[in-house]
Amino acid sequence: MVKEREEKKILAKEAKDKLATYGTDINLEAFSPETDEHPYQENLSAFPLSDQEQMLKAGVDIAAKNRSGTFIQKDHSVVHCSASQEGMEIMDIDQAREKYDWLHDYWWKAVPVNMDKYTARAELHQEHGYFIRSLPGAKSIYPLQACLYLEEDNLAQDVHNIVIAEEGSELHIITGCATGPHVKSGLHVGISEFYVKKGAKLTFTMIHNWAENMAIRPRSATIVEEGGLFLSNYVCMQPVGTLQMYPVTYLVGENATARYNSILIATPGSEMDIGSRVFLKAKGARAEIISRAITTGGKIIARGHIIGEVPGIKAHLECKGLILSDKGIIHAVPELEGHRQDVDLSHEAAVGKIAQEEVEYLMARGLSQEEATATIVRGFLNVEIEGLPPELKAEMDKAVEISEKSLL
Amino acid sequence: MAESLNKGETKMLSIENLRVEVEGKEILHHVDLEINQGETHVLFGPNGSGKTTLLMATMGFPDYQITGGKILFKGEAITNMPLNERAALGIGLSFQRPPTIKGVKMRQMLEICGKGDKNVESMAQSLDFDEFLDRDLNDGFSGGEIKRSELLQLMAQDPDFLLLDEPESGVDLENIALIGKVIEKLLEREVELHKGKSHKELKRERNKAGLIITHTGYILDYLDADIGHVLMDGELACIGNPREILKTIKEQGYNECVRCCGLNTSVLSKEKSKE
Numbered sequence: 001m002v003k004e005r006e007e008k009k010i011l012a013k014e015a016k017d018k019l020a021t022y023g024t025d026i027n028l029e030a031f032s033p034e035t036d037e038h039p040y041q042e043n044l045s046a047f048p049l050s051d052q053e054q055m056l057k058a059g060v061d062i063a064a065k066n067r068s069g070t071f072i073q074k075d076h077s078v079v080h081c082s083a084s085q086e087g088m089e090i091m092d093i094d095q096a097r098e099k100y101d102w103l104h105d106y107w108w109k110a111v112p113v114n115m116d117k118y119t120a121r122a123e124l125h126q127e128h129g130y131f132i133r134s135l136p137g138a139k140s141i142y143p144l145q146a147c148l149y150l151e152e153d154n155l156a157q158d159v160h161n162i163v164i165a166e167e168g169s170e171l172h173i174i175t176g177c178a179t180g181p182h183v184k185s186g187l188h189v190g191i192s193e194f195y196v197k198k199g200a201k202l203t204f205t206m207i208h209n210w211a212e213n214m215a216i217r218p219r220s221a222t223i224v225e226e227g228g229l230f231l232s233n234y235v236c237m238q239p240v241g242t243l244q245m246y247p248v249t250y251l252v253g254e255n256a257t258a259r260y261n262s263i264l265i266a267t268p269g270s271e272m273d274i275g276s277r278v279f280l281k282a283k284g285a286r287a288e289i290i291s292r293a294i295t296t297g298g299k300i301i302a303r304g305h306i307i308g309e310v311p312g313i314k315a316h317l318e319c320k321g322l323i324l325s326d327k328g329i330i331h332a333v334p335e336l337e338g339h340r341q342d343v344d345l346s347h348e349a350a351v352g353k354i355a356q357e358e359v360e361y362l363m364a365r366g367l368s369q370e371e372a373t374a375t376i377v378r379g380f381l382n383v384e385i386e387g388l389p390p391e392l393k394a395e396m397d398k399a400v401e402i403s404e405k406s407l408l
Numbered sequence: 409m410a411e412s413l414n415k416g417e418t419k420m421l422s423i424e425n426l427r428v429e430v431e432g433k434e435i436l437h438h439v440d441l442e443i444n445q446g447e448t449h450v451l452f453g454p455n456g457s458g459k460t461t462l463l464m465a466t467m468g469f470p471d472y473q474i475t476g477g478k479i480l481f482k483g484e485a486i487t488n489m490p491l492n493e494r495a496a497l498g499i500g501l502s503f504q505r506p507p508t509i510k511g512v513k514m515r516q517m518l519e520i521c522g523k524g525d526k527n528v529e530s531m532a533q534s535l536d537f538d539e540f541l542d543r544d545l546n547d548g549f550s551g552g553e554i555k556r557s558e559l560l561q562l563m564a565q566d567p568d569f570l571l572l573d574e575p576e577s578g579v580d581l582e583n584i585a586l587i588g589k590v591i592e593k594l595l596e597r598e599v600e601l602h603k604g605k606s607h608k609e610l611k612r613e614r615n616k617a618g619l620i621i622t623h624t625g626y627i628l629d630y631l632d633a634d635i636g637h638v639l640m641d642g643e644l645a646c647i648g649n650p651r652e653i654l655k656t657i658k659e660q661g662y663n664e665c666v667r668c669c670g671l672n673t674s675v676l677s678k679e680k681s682k683e
Contacts, residue, residue: 379511
């Protein structure tokens with residue numbers, strides 16, 4: 001095991017200058033790698049109100065009433081961690097690695113450590129991250145929440161997260177990433193590896209609330225076994241400097257399912273290169289990738305890639321973009337790849353402005369032009385997500401609503 | 409008493425010498441029209457004569473550019489007023505081919521129309537449309553469903569003046585009576601026994617007015633209209649009893665209208681070739 005750890009380190013060192021396939025190259029030296037520790041807080045309400053407000057925007061419930069567990073990391077310190085339901089584990093990943101020898105079977109097993117300079121950096125400079133696991137057959141009553149918070153300006157935060165939904169379990173997670181009110185720039189590299197075991201269900205809702213000059217490079221991958229379901233919802237509606245990610249799911253078991261939904265809004269100066277990729281590797285596997293992108297002046301590259309490797313699989317990709325400013329760009333790149341005759345892959349992409357006809361229709365019913373536009377935009381973002389529990393849908397709606405106010 | 413007598417004469421809509429262009433082409437050349445409070449008018453005319461253009465220009469759609477003349481509503485000049493302000497003054501229109509708006513639910517649209525203070529459920533039930541409340545607006549609706557959806561929205565909006573563009577087209581026989589009844593109600597024309605008030609009194613107190621485009625005239629089987637017009641090549645050619653006009657059109661086609669307004673018969677052949 002020690003040997004394996006060392007091998008990962010060697011691979012990481014070799015890849016530390018390896019350029020990523022997509023996204024602007026980031027000068028990693030520009031960010032400070034070290035900072036002071038923050039004190040642990042037993043009580044969430046002990047956080048300053050300004051922090052609480054930022055966390056709320058990222059979907060974190062400070063009262064934690066309707067949560068089965070909470071993990072909060074501020075800069076490089078785990079400042080809160082608690083679980084309130086039997087069968088649900090939530091802890092600092094470093095603690096978890098000490099506690100469970102077997103965790104090395106999950107460490108860099110879905111995401112390759114030498115994928116690019118960012119994964120390499122996460123191995124070489126890792127500061128915590130979370131471990132969340134639902135035990136076999138356990139079902140989370142309320143979602144568990146995790147928040148990665150940056151309070152210091154110009155800091156680099158490199159975390160490694162592992163999530164395991166054991167056989168027959170049901171796990172719902174909301175994670176929010178946010179920055180303190182005075183943070184202008186910073187780097188966040190987050191490695192997330194998800195494992196959905198036989199017959200398990202994992203829903204993962206991630207809400208990003210970054211700052212204008214932040215550089216964000218998450219690297220995530222999911223392995224879904226027989227009959228498992230992975231549902232990923234991603235919302236990023238606040239300004240961000242540069243954000244590039246291309247999470248991937250491997251459906252390795254029969255009848256495994258993956259669904260990705262993304263809601264992206266790029267404000268002026270924001271640059272997002274975001275995609276989802278699913279490999280369908282077993283009979284009966286199903287996948288759906290849906291994204292809604294709006295630009296008010298920023299640039300969005302919305303990617304999607306479905307790879308059907310075996311017969312009897314079905315997948316669909318849908319990408320819709322709304323351009324609300326002539327300065328904005330939306331570039332949709334849907335890719336379908338079939339390796340066998342009996343695969344059913346489809347896609348639908350549309351990019352354009354709001355239809356004048358729709359605006360006028362609503363105006364004829366008494367809405368002003370602004371109100372009509374807002375109603376259409378809200379409808380555009382109102383994605384119906386199959387299998388998403390109503391309370392999570394409510395959280396997502398809340399995040400969308402908060403951002404809409406500043407958008408419209 | 410004098411006031412209530414006058415009421416029947418109050419002008420709802422006055423259109424004077426109206427000229428309208430669509431995509432640079434003049435469609436309405438000269439239209440004069442007056443509709444009083446409580447009156448329902450019916451508009452006949454061959455395809456392409458400008459019927460829909462007249463409705464759209466009255467509602468205020470920017471693609472229907474008014475190049476001459478004026479429109480007064482309840483005495484106020486609305487010629488250059490934006491759509492939503494005309495709606496706020498009490499003009500409502502049923503669309504022939506409304507757009508689908510994804511993510512906006514029928515229920516939400518009715519709340520928009522009724523400004524949130526109407527009982528959406530019971531209104532939808534009256535049009536047998538409650539199953540559609542949680543559907544995306546107009547998404548995959550059939551022709552007849554669109555008609556019901558449009559009338560339901562108008563029911564919530566409750567305008568004083570209704571512009572209805574072929575409300576009966578595409579509606580199956582089963583639903584046409586229902587639609588007729590709803591329009592009757594929207595225009596306050598239902599014949600109901602009322603304690604204390606005679607039919608004459610009720611008629612005098614009627615506020616709503618309407619302008620209805622009809623091709624087939626079927627709607628007249630369910631609704632009494634006061635006045636009929638024929639629009640020919642961008643001009644109103646005839647004014648009269650709607651049933652008489654319909655009878656003439658049914659028996660003679662629009663040829664008689666052509667003769668009435670001294671137009672060249674090429675007007676009709678031109679329209680026919682379009683169809």
